[in-house]
Amino acid sequence: MNKITLALRMFRRNAKSIEARVLLVALLIAVMSVTTVSFFADRVESALNRQASELIAADAVVLTDKPIASKFREEAIRQNLKTAEATTFPSMVSGDQENGQGVNLAELKAITDGFPLRGKIRIADYPGATARDAVGVPAPGSVWVPEILLARIHAKVGDELRVGALKLKVAAIIIKEPDSVLDYFGIAPRVMLNMQDLAGTRLMQVGSRATYRFLLSGEPKAVEEFRQTFAGKLQRGERIEGVRDARSEVRVALERAQRFLGLAALLSVVLASVAVALAARRFSQRQMDSAAMMRCLGATQADIFSLNFIQFLVLGVAACIIGTTAGFAAQGVLAAMLSGFLTVELPAPTFVPAIQGTAIGLVLLLGFTLPPLLSLRKVSTLRVLRRDIDPFDAAATFAYVLGFATLAALIIWRAGDIKLGAIAVGGFVSALAVAALAGWLLINFAAKLRGAASGSWRYGIANMKRHAGGSLVQIMALGLGLMAMLLLTLVRTDLIAGWQNSIKPDMPNRFVINIQSDQLAEVKNYFAARKMNTPDLYPMVRGRLVEINEKPLVPTSYNDERAKRTSEREFNLSWAAKMQADNKIVAGKFWSSDTTEKQFSVEEGIAKSLGIKLDDSLTYDIAGSRFTAKVTSLRKVEWDSFKANFFVIASPGVLDNYPASYITSFHLPAGDETVVNGLVKQFPNVSVIDLTAIMNQVRTITNQVADAVSFVFMFALAAGLVVLYAAIAATQDERVFDAAIMRTLGASRKQMMVVQLAEFLAIGLLSGLIASGGSMALATVLSDKVLGVPYALNMMIPLIGVAGGGIGIALAGLLGTRKAVSTPPLVTIRGVA
Amino acid sequence: MTDTGSNSKSNFIVRVEHLTKRVSTTDAELIIVNRAHFNVESGDTIAVVGASGSGKSTLLGLMAGLDTPTEGKVFINDEDLFALNEDGRAKLRGRLVGFVFQSFQLLPSLTALENVMLPLELAGVADAASRARSILDRVGLSARVKHYPKQLSGGEQQRVAIARAFVTEPKLLFADEPTGNLDAKTGRAMIDLLFELNRERGTTLILVTHDAGLAARCGRRLTIDAGIVSTEDHQTAMAM
Secondary structure, eight states, X not given: OHHHHHHHHHHHHHTTSHHHHHHHHHHHHHXXXXXXXXXXXHHHHHHHHHTHHHHHTXXXXXXXXXXXXXXXXXXXXXXXXXXXXXXXXXXXXXXXXGGTOOEEEEEEEEEOTTOOSSSXXXXXXXXXXXXXXXXXXXXXXXXXXXXXXXXXXXXXXXXXXXXXXXXXXXXXXXXXXXXXXXXXXXXXXXXXXXXXXXHHHTOOOTTOOOEEEEEEESOHHHHHHHHHHHTTTOOTTEEEEESTTTTHHHHHHHHHHHHHHHHHHHHHHHHHHHHHHHHHHHHHHHHHHHHHHHHHTTOOHHHHHHHHHHHHHHHHHHHHHHHHHHHHHHHHXXXXXXXXXXXXXOOOOOSHHHHHHHHHHHHHHHHHHHHHHHHHHTOOGGGGTOTTOOOOOHHHHHHHHHHHHHHHHHHHHHHSSHHHHHHHHHHHHHHHHHHHHHHHHHHHHHHHHGGGSOHHHHHHHHHHHHTHHHHHHHHHHHHHHHHHHHIIIIIHHHHHHHHHXXXXXXXXXXXXXXXXXXXXXXXXXXXXXXXXXXXXXXEEEEEEEEEETTEEOOGGGOOSHHHHHHHHSOEEEEEOSSOOTTEEEEEEOOOOTTOOSOEEEEEHHHHHHHTOOTTOEEEEEETTEEEEEEEEEEEEEOGGGOSOOOSEEEOTTTTTTSXXXXXXXXXXXXXXXXXXXHHHHHOTTOEEEEHHHHHHHHHHHHHHHHHHHHHHHHHHHXXXXXXHHHHHHHTHXXXXXXXXXXXXXTOOHHHHHHHHHXXXXXHHHHHHHHHHHHHHHHHHHIIIIIXXXXXXXXXXXXXXXXXXXXXXXXXXXXXHHHHHHHXXXXXXXXXXX | OOOOOOOSOOSEEEEEXXXXXXEEOSSOEEEEEEEEEEEEETTOEEEEEOSTTSSHXXXXXXXXXXXXXXXXXXXXXXXXXXXXXXXXXXHHXXXXXXXXXXXXXXXXXXXXXXXXXXXXXXXXXXXXXXXXXXXXXXXXXXXXXXXXXXXXOHHHHHXXXXXXXXXXXXXXXXXXXXXXXXXXXXXXXXXXXXXXXHHXXXXXXXXXXXXXXXXHHSSEEEEEETTEEEEEEHHHHHHO
């Protein structure tokens, strides 16, 4: 008990020291960054779990790309399950065009009575009215739409909406529907109509991409039996989803986002660990004299250890409590930032993230304060006589290894999968190794140059070389901190600008789909009459790849998600006599226009993911009939051109006997909506997809996600600053002491400033160099692998990195040691010694 | 050493006039040095003696301009130390003063040679390395020039400190308990070295010491008791 009182008394004094504050702030940032993301992830997870049945609006759902087969209906009746149906597909809808109302692409959803079986549709009578649970489904002859659609086509509740061949009355505003988590309303707003009206719209034609849902609810046992009945018997394009796997792409996307945010949060933890290690070392060093004295007075090693450990523990627990509380507050900000993106209501978080955050705080504390504490325990009593006797303790080295191992384990745990975790750990370790190597080389190179410098400069540079170990740690820590800052500011702006610049102003911004073969000439005339370039029209036939080299395609055999998806679904095939101008052959040869041989040309990306090579034979199934042809060329496609392009193109004649619809793209100057309105009016079956709206939506979502990521990176930035501060503070005592001695020996203010400046400037420049190199390398990788846009090296980054690093660190360093310049030397020597 | 009352140009290397240092604590104000007033002639050897906590080191620090007084003046070579700013005092020290600390105060990151070179480099002396080597040789450390303070014994560290203090050939050398951290034998050797250098170079020595033997070797003695300084020459002290 006495020991605790003594430790607490010592803590009261030590808590005011710089290193105790650095330790507290570093731990606080680490705990806060992790808990912020964890609390948010926990809420999303709870929302997904709690509302799992709502997410599919049923207990189980059959999803198919063909109308629901009778076998499903029969089995549902046999199992006494409640059922409902929903068919979704995209189509153009329009208001009263004579009265200036517009057209817009919509995601139609025809539903039967009883939908949804689980959850509720929330509707309102007019924009701004109180939302209420919908009773039933839209009556025949009416639709429910979200407010955004009405705003876009300048219509209101009560107006008529043209949907295909029908005019349906807008009866209510959709506020929320159960089976949607992510908000895609901005791209194609939902239009809900009664299933009885679907046939009347005459929209279900060749090439219509509809998803059919057969919803089921009832006794869990009956639902399970329904699933069992079809286990292993489902055909291609059919799948059954239950509550357990009510996840699909939404869940995968959210999990991936959480994982990424989690790793971003870990960057702060890694940086914070550097600050903790630096501060703990300084803290222990300052305790060495008292520890030696206590040893002289009879304190055991265990006493020394526990007295100091209790102090660290108090600090750590305080950091964990404050950090967790602050993390809880900050997750609200994160949730608000992504609120436009998530439509689910997020429930309150559980306590698990608080425990995780506390665990991380304590692991950091133990991992990086134990080594200096263990050294402190071994302090020699001789130190009372000779201050320069530093203890060496092999156990402390081992503790550092343990600390790093724990940190690595932490990263792998947070990454959620061993491979990703190992990549992250490998990334951090190699970044540190490269920074260390570069730092070491640079220090030695600078030391070689010192002969050319004048007195004080030479002394400053030599000083850096003399403190090589300490300087290296400082350069690495400062480099990491600066890198975080560069990435968050310049590189982020560059990447987003680069991605936005890749969209050229005259690129096609409208896709027209669903054009029937008998409308081709009229569509061309429509554009010609408006003095617009006659767009190229490409045929599309929906088909499914079933065999490669006569071997059946097994979707589950692919590891790649995209390959799995592609092999499961139908996708569009086209044919052409000549290759599109923006395509490029990368293997084989494109056929001559008069060829009679059956051939395929495959886009290189899909060929790679599906394992298709030149000369392979591909077998397609189109509406039940099969045909086979040989791959004679592989193409590179510029998808960024926004022109209609196809993964697989067949030679002329191959697809002649199959029903086709046509697609084209064109550039519509801003504000010229009459072209689209007229087109839709003349050809009600065609759909015009507004790419500008999609791009804007994607941009909005990207910005929201980027903001959220930046928010999490702010912790890394803060941690970087703490590292900078800790790194400068780590050697401050030494510098102040050196300065006081130099002052005694007659150094002028200018000389002392120059010595300090030379050393800090050199350290700053070197860390700036490492930070610029690192952030540009990372930007190139991010740009290439994540955004798919080549990164234009911005020479301002090394310039600002090196100049900012040099000037910033020099100023910070000078501020840190200014005291020594203006204080009488004896006062400084007494204070430090 | 004589009392002084004038400011005129003199043969005095140090003149201390009504020097006072007060420190405020939470309870009261402590007077560490109380109106000290004396002169030191060039080439003198002075021992500053007194009980622990009597203010010896503070007086020495004030005389070397390492600390600032509450009141009073110190002239070194007729220059008013506290009329100068911190920078001016540093310059004056660089030119005229050497200082040896009780705990050596070598820079741990510099080798013995570099520690000795430092004041010369600061003064912009061209042949710093050869002069530093020569004085290290003089103090018997030519074999240890590349060693860091950590690698040297206490006596060796103090010899480096003495070499550092003498390398600029100062007119005035202050030493604060130069043997305080050394065993008797090493301590004696150090003192012999100090006096030899004093004779060779005509340097004025002002030493703070507890060591009666050392005090006895000095030409003059300055006693400080509860901040009050009294002076006596060696002969008087011997007679007491």
